[in-house]
Amino acid sequence: MSDSAPDGDRTESLLARVVAPFVDRSVAERLVISVAAILLSIVVGFALVLVSGRIAQCSTAAWTMPLTGIGFCYDPIEVYVVLFNGALGYPFAVGDPGLFNPAWTPFNLSFGLTLSETTLLIFTGLSVAVAFRAGLFNIGTQGQLVVGALSTALSVLALAPLLPAGPVAGAVLIVVGTAAGAVGGGLWGAIPGALKAYADANEVITTIMLNFVAANVAYVLVLEVFRAEGSSVVATRYVPEYAQFPSVLFPPSTDFALLALAGGIAFIGALYYFVEHTSLGYDLRTSGVQAAAAEYGGVNAKLTTVRAMTLSGALGGIGGAVWVLMSEGRWMASIPDLGFDGITVSILAGNNPIGVLPAAFLFGVLKGGALEIGFRTDVPTELVAVLRGLIILFVAMPEFFRMIGRYTGVGGTAGGPGGAASAESDASAGGDGGEADA
Amino acid sequence: MPPPAATGVKPMRNPLSPASLLEGASESGYVRSLIAGTVGMLALLGVSGLAFPDSVAGDLAGIVFSTSTATSTARLAAPIVLAGLGGIFAEKSGVINIGLEGLLIISAFVSVYAASVVGVGNAVLGVPALAIAFLAGIAASTFLSAVFAVVCIEFKADQIIAGLAVWLIALGLAPFLSTVFFGGVNTPNLGVSVGWQYSATMVVFATAGSWWLLNKTAFGKHLRAAGENPKALDTVGVSVSQVRYAGVLLSGVLSGVGGSALALSIGQFVGSGETMVQGKGFIAIVAYLFGNYNPLGTLGAGALFAGLDAIQIRLQQLGYAIPDTLVQTIPYVVVIVVLTLVGRTQIPEAAGEHYETEE
Numbered sequence: 001m002s003d004s005a006p007d008g009d010r011t012e013s014l015l016a017r018v019v020a021p022f023v024d025r026s027v028a029e030r031l032v033i034s035v036a037a038i039l040l041s042i043v044v045g046f047a048l049v050l051v052s053g054r055i056a057q058c059s060t061a062a063w064t065m066p067l068t069g070i071g072f073c074y075d076p077i078e079v080y081v082v083l084f085n086g087a088l089g090y091p092f093a094v095g096d097p098g099l100f101n102p103a104w105t106p107f108n109l110s111f112g113l114t115l116s117e118t119t120l121l122i123f124t125g126l127s128v129a130v131a132f133r134a135g136l137f138n139i140g141t142q143g144q145l146v147v148g149a150l151s152t153a154l155s156v157l158a159l160a161p162l163l164p165a166g167p168v169a170g171a172v173l174i175v176v177g178t179a180a181g182a183v184g185g186g187l188w189g190a191i192p193g194a195l196k197a198y199a200d201a202n203e204v205i206t207t208i209m210l211n212f213v214a215a216n217v218a219y220v221l222v223l224e225v226f227r228a229e230g231s232s233v234v235a236t237r238y239v240p241e242y243a244q245f246p247s248v249l250f251p252p253s254t255d256f257a258l259l260a261l262a263g264g265i266a267f268i269g270a271l272y273y274f275v276e277h278t279s280l281g282y283d284l285r286t287s288g289v290q291a292a293a294a295e296y297g298g299v300n301a302k303l304t305t306v307r308a309m310t311l312s313g314a315l316g317g318i319g320g321a322v323w324v325l326m327s328e329g330r331w332m333a334s335i336p337d338l339g340f341d342g343i344t345v346s347i348l349a350g351n352n353p354i355g356v357l358p359a360a361f362l363f364g365v366l367k368g369g370a371l372e373i374g375f376r377t378d379v380p381t382e383l384v385a386v387l388r389g390l391i392i393l394f395v396a397m398p399e400f401f402r403m404i405g406r407y408t409g410v411g412g413t414a415g416g417p418g419g420a421a422s423a424e425s426d427a428s429a430g431g432d433g434g435e436a437d438a
Numbered sequence: 439m440p441p442p443a444a445t446g447v448k449p450m451r452n453p454l455s456p457a458s459l460l461e462g463a464s465e466s467g468y469v470r471s472l473i474a475g476t477v478g479m480l481a482l483l484g485v486s487g488l489a490f491p492d493s494v495a496g497d498l499a500g501i502v503f504s505t506s507t508a509t510s511t512a513r514l515a516a517p518i519v520l521a522g523l524g525g526i527f528a529e530k531s532g533v534i535n536i537g538l539e540g541l542l543i544i545s546a547f548v549s550v551y552a553a554s555v556v557g558v559g560n561a562v563l564g565v566p567a568l569a570i571a572f573l574a575g576i577a578a579s580t581f582l583s584a585v586f587a588v589v590c591i592e593f594k595a596d597q598i599i600a601g602l603a604v605w606l607i608a609l610g611l612a613p614f615l616s617t618v619f620f621g622g623v624n625t626p627n628l629g630v631s632v633g634w635q636y637s638a639t640m641v642v643f644a645t646a647g648s649w650w651l652l653n654k655t656a657f658g659k660h661l662r663a664a665g666e667n668p669k670a671l672d673t674v675g676v677s678v679s680q681v682r683y684a685g686v687l688l689s690g691v692l693s694g695v696g697g698s699a700l701a702l703s704i705g706q707f708v709g710s711g712e713t714m715v716q717g718k719g720f721i722a723i724v725a726y727l728f729g730n731y732n733p734l735g736t737l738g739a740g741a742l743f744a745g746l747d748a749i750q751i752r753l754q755q756l757g758y759a760i761p762d763t764l765v766q767t768i769p770y771v772v773v774i775v776v777l778t779l780v781g782r783t784q785i786p787e788a789a790g791e792h793y794e795t796e797e
Contacts, residue, residue: 052618137598201777204536208720209770216767380617385610393603397593
């Protein structure tokens with residue numbers, strides 16, 4: 001802009017111009033696009049369930065289309081009712097009189113499972129988001145989570161016998177275990193960061209390859225060295241009960257701890273503060289937008305790349321630690337796809353730490369609801385994995401929704417390039433007490 | 439009527455100059471070092487294997503030079519090389535297609551499904567079931583790549599994110615459909631398989647055809663112009679969008695052949711975990727980067743990665759004390775090492791960017 005602008009401002013304006021569709025949009029428009037993407041993927045999923053229900057073989061039709069009388073094996077309406085209602089533990093009385101189910105309490109099993117997924121997805125979502133803000137596609141959160149989870153399990157198992165059993169030891173073990181997860185995941189994340197910074201190796205490919213390596217190496221380590229005696233699956237021993245996050249209010253079988261969720265929310269606040277209000281966070285954002293401009297402004301882009309990937313990996317590793325200390329109680333070979341779901345969460349959140357919370361909750365609902373779909377319907381639970389891909393696809397094409405907005409005249413979202421000027425200044429969204437830096 | 443040359447297309451050698459096939463191949467340093475390195479390794483292994491037949495080197499030489507390794511290399515190379523060739527067309531046109539993995543997954547499933555619907559041994563209109571299977575796999579992959587193309591070109595989506603979406607959609611959709619049709623994420627085995635000779639033939643033809651298309655035709659010239667300097671292409675009156683659509687669709691067709699060949703060479707689709715494709719689409723990307731966008735280099739790199747995989751499978755069968763899973767990791771590590779050594783390749787100038795036609 002003006003010549004007299006100091007260096008920082010110049011980078012900022014450059015940043016505003018170059019930034020991809022993810023950052024330079026007003027928060028409102030981003031929200032509209034995310035919601036529209038979710039709705040559209042639900043519509044496409046509906047069609048998919050309908051079509052596959054027509055092709056699949058079954059003895060009695062689960063649903064008959066009104067007017068036409070054509071029978072379908074799957075009931076697409078029931079699927080979504082079960083998905084969303086079931087994920088919350090059936091608060092709505094479907095089929096019964098009244099809107100709400102009087103017997104419902106928030107502390108039920110299904111809602112606990114949903115919140116448990118939400119907690120885990122907060123960490124993997126933050127992991128992907130932080131890398132994204134630095135202009136790096138960390139597809140390797142899955143691998144970082146696997147490595148972090150293993151370091152957590154092993155360090156807690158090694159340390160537990162040295163401490164007297166009890167709540168104090170439990171607190172120490174949880175802190176140490178989480179730190180170990182962060183270190184393990186962070187180191188694993190630093191590898192692709194360093195390869196990107198110093199050898200120009202594309203991080204998308206290296207992180208995907210490292211996912212395979214992490215899964216295989218951890219599997220072999222546990223299989224050959226750390227396997228629990230007499231275990232039928234490849235898994236370590238269970239960590240002591242007192243070293244796991246306690247389930248308060250929710251039934252213990254939910255594997256959900258409010259404490260862990262609170263920790264996740266604290267991390268969201270801390271990360272938001274770090275990215276938006278610290279100089280390191282500023283370096284991170286600028287080198288993500290325009291590495292050359294960042295260098296010009298005095299940022300060591302290579303080091304920033306390594307730092308961002310390490311931080312991202314550490315968050316993935318903490319996700320692994322929480323998975324061990326809250327959900328599973330041990331490391332085991334079949335780790336769920338939390339890292340890949342983190343990509344969706346982050347993209348849905350516009351890579352904004354604050355947005356990670358609702359996005360993770362939505363995805364927690366999808367994951368929790370998938371279990372209910374498995375119990376109550378014949379529809380394969382892989383449907384949720386399809387929805388995951390569709391959501392990413394639709395969020396990636398904001399232009400499509402703007403076009404629709406223009407055609408239908410609903411165009412309240414007409415952001416256009418005009419909104420770009422106010423790029424990074426959505427900081428007003430909330431001062432946020434903020435923990436120290438992350 | 440294609441113009442004589444896309445004027446202003448800068449640092450490109452004249453594709454119509456009488457460059458021989460071999461010159462084209464050894465033109466890039468990467469390809470040269472790849473060939474030299476591979477030949478050197480093989481020679482070293484052969485010599486040490488002959489000298490010490492009872493050692494690990496002897497065993498390894500036995501594996502590397504055995505016909506069964508060669509056949510499984512041909513089988514495993516098909517998806518990598520074909521998807522890699524497809525990736526060249528997409529990326530040369532300016533669209534980075536990171537969703538090759540998804541294209542392989544969807545075609546692998548659909549080909550098996552089509553074969554089981556037609557019934558192996560039956561024929562439709564005189565076309566045998568396995569040919570139908572191939573066509574169905576190619577159609578599915580091409581359709582998905584068309585969706586990707588529309589999203590990237592029409593709706594200006596971020597190519598990397600849209601590519602990831604293609605992968606994740608296929609990663610969910612194939613096991614979903616497999617469960618719908620067969621009651622589980624893995625399909626039952628068809629009981630027949632396509633021989634390695636077919637895979638090898640397809641790979642050779644596709645490589646030669648791609649080389650010809652890229653270097654000897656007006657289309658190839660337009661393709662490179664669309665990726666390097668779309669404005670120049672626009673100026674001479676060729677639609678950049680159309681050329682990019684063609685590039686992405688070609689990546690769909692070629693990946694469809696590769697995915698179908700992979701699944702039909704076993705006669706089954708395996709949908710658990712990362713599915714039977716297991717990252718071959720991403721390895722394909724490294725293969726064409728390693729080959730520096732040259733089809734022959736991609737063939738070499740793809741054969742190298744597939745060969746490692748084949749050796750790994752044989753090593754498991756021989757029962758070395760190394761755990762199987764650790765040996766399986768070798769190709770992935772090699773891919774990372776290769777990518778680190780190759781570093782930045784000559785990525786097309788305008789790849790990853792949306793092009794706005796100026797009227």
